[in-house]
Amino acid sequence: MKLQPNENLNLIVILGPTASGKTKIAAQLAANINAEIISADSRQVYRGMDIGTGKDLADFTVGNKTIPYHLIDIVDPGYKYNVFEYQNDFFKVFKSLTEKGEIPILCGGTGMYIDAVLKGYKLVHVPVNESLRKDLDEKSLEELREILSKYKSEHNRSDTDTKKRAIRAIEIQEYYKIHPEISLSIPKIKPIIFGTNISRELRRNRISERLKIRLNEGLIDEAKRLHENGLSIDDMIYYGLEYKFLGMYISGQIDYNSMQAKLEIAIHQFAKRQMTWFRKMEKDGHKIHWIDVNNPMERILEEMENSIKNHQNPKTFK
Numbered sequence: 001m002k003l004q005p006n007e008n009l010n011l012i013v014i015l016g017p018t019a020s021g022k023t024k025i026a027a028q029l030a031a032n033i034n035a036e037i038i039s040a041d042s043r044q045v046y047r048g049m050d051i052g053t054g055k056d057l058a059d060f061t062v063g064n065k066t067i068p069y070h071l072i073d074i075v076d077p078g079y080k081y082n083v084f085e086y087q088n089d090f091f092k093v094f095k096s097l098t099e100k101g102e103i104p105i106l107c108g109g110t111g112m113y114i115d116a117v118l119k120g121y122k123l124v125h126v127p128v129n130e131s132l133r134k135d136l137d138e139k140s141l142e143e144l145r146e147i148l149s150k151y152k153s154e155h156n157r158s159d160t161d162t163k164k165r166a167i168r169a170i171e172i173q174e175y176y177k178i179h180p181e182i183s184l185s186i187p188k189i190k191p192i193i194f195g196t197n198i199s200r201e202l203r204r205n206r207i208s209e210r211l212k213i214r215l216n217e218g219l220i221d222e223a224k225r226l227h228e229n230g231l232s233i234d235d236m237i238y239y240g241l242e243y244k245f246l247g248m249y250i251s252g253q254i255d256y257n258s259m260q261a262k263l264e265i266a267i268h269q270f271a272k273r274q275m276t277w278f279r280k281m282e283k284d285g286h287k288i289h290w291i292d293v294n295n296p297m298e299r300i301l302e303e304m305e306n307s308i309k310n311h312q313n314p315k316t317f318k
Helices: 022-033 083-099 111-118 130-136 141-149 163-178 200-216 219-228 233-239 241-250 256-283 297-312
Strands: 011-015 037-040 105-108 191-197 288-292
Touching: 011 022, 011 111, 022 037, 022 105, 022 191, 022 297, 037 083, 037 111, 083 111, 105 111, 111 256, 130 163, 141 163, 163 233, 191 297, 200 219, 200 256, 219 233, 219 241, 233 241, 241 256, 256 288, 288 297
Parallel strands: 011 105, 011 191, 037 105, 191 288
Antiparallel strands: none
């Protein structure tokens, strides 16, 4: 089946929390409808950060087909890639694919990236404000979080796991206060959105089991290699989750057992925050068709394809 964009549909979105199987579903659907996948993952953009970010590139091979993917492995570790750059990179790929008569599949779990596409945020590239950073650096993380909570533009907030992220978020908000947004020419997105519906218990089991597998498959060696190739411990902590705790471990700040335990808890908390974001998307008016990941793949794909056809040609299905 080959789908072409029309006035009702030009993007298929598959979102979900970590370890919910969304990439495999996206690849299987892409194989069925001859589509390409655009990643929406804020860490899979980095080269060499493979095991820790769960790229699972083998999932993009379906039978004898290799599914083309985009916005994975596009920048080097240490670079501070941001939502402004993602939005611009996404629309370049989106324009190229839709002009070829294809409907891309946007797949990932970074809610801010997905929102930037669906809502068409008009973002500006915010330069460094050294004097502001110097003032903010004297404050505690809790004080920075309190400052950040007073701004209204929720969609432009960075994670506040570290002082560096919180300071950057405040820097962005201060810039927006005194500069008008750039008038961007953004194509109209007409999406259908699917979400991977997975029980909390199954999600937790998958996260725990996947972490053990990745540690056994060389996750620590990957972190050491990144550090040896120039990625600082501070940068590893900045990237969060796996690299944060692995950085603390290889630098001697915590032992192996503490690293594993703290990391497992952090990933569970991260998945919960992802679901909170997606539920908020629904409250904001985005209709999400939830996929039961317990169903056989054939049934999942059949239900998705029927929904896509109905969305693209609603009169036919009335």
